[in-house]
Amino acid sequence: MLVILVALLWFTTVEASHCSIMARLSLMRNISELSQNNYGRPDLSHTTIVGSVLHGIKEIEVWLQNFAPGSSTPIHRHSCEEVFVIVKGQGTLYLTPSSHSKYPGNPQEFHIFPNSTFYVPVNDAHQVYSLP
């Protein structure tokens, strides 16, 4: 099992009304009581600790994600930076630096361990694996 805390800048594509949405949510929240979703994947548990549309926040999203042993994120990239803090478990990060180049080359492989941290630059293709 791999538990990660993710912070990323996420520009809203939906216009979030700060005041009206805030009024429906309490400011102080217990992470243990926040709703989880697996988006149709039984090997994933995702919690949005704070999010742009739900909470009216405009600049940052913070997620808590739990990956079952042997599962992974898809290979993906995005137009924002992403910071990872590993809360629990071990795994592998595959990162292709300079993915904006025409020939980004092969992904580099990094071991992920508890209390480790790393970040993914804008548009760098990456994938995170939970150790089987």
Added chain:
Amino acid sequence: MLVILVALLWFTTVEASHCSIMARLSLMRNISELSQNNYGRPDLSHTTIVGSVLHGIKEIEVWLQNFAPGSSTPIHRHSCEEVFVIVKGQGTLYLTPSSHSKYPGNPQEFHIFPNSTFYVPVNDAHQVYSLP
């Protein structure tokens, strides 16, 4: 003692050269081995998990901060959003919403507890206390 994880968007005032700085730091780092600083305050321990100038990251900073019992942040505000995750300890958040108004009113008081989370909107004056 209050241990908090802070994520905030922090526009660099110093031009950070992404490639040249990255080359001097390993991408995967152990948070336990990162250098700490107290900025002249014996009641504070601050670790920059990832930062704009040090690591060449441009959008987000993530900090780990440890406040001794009875200590606090100054009352302050800033032109970015800030997300808090409470790792350990209890305390109080004082937050003055709508500080951009001419008369922002009195600060609201919130209890901080382990595994709680909150965020501070842009420019809202706030102060975090560690329980004595």
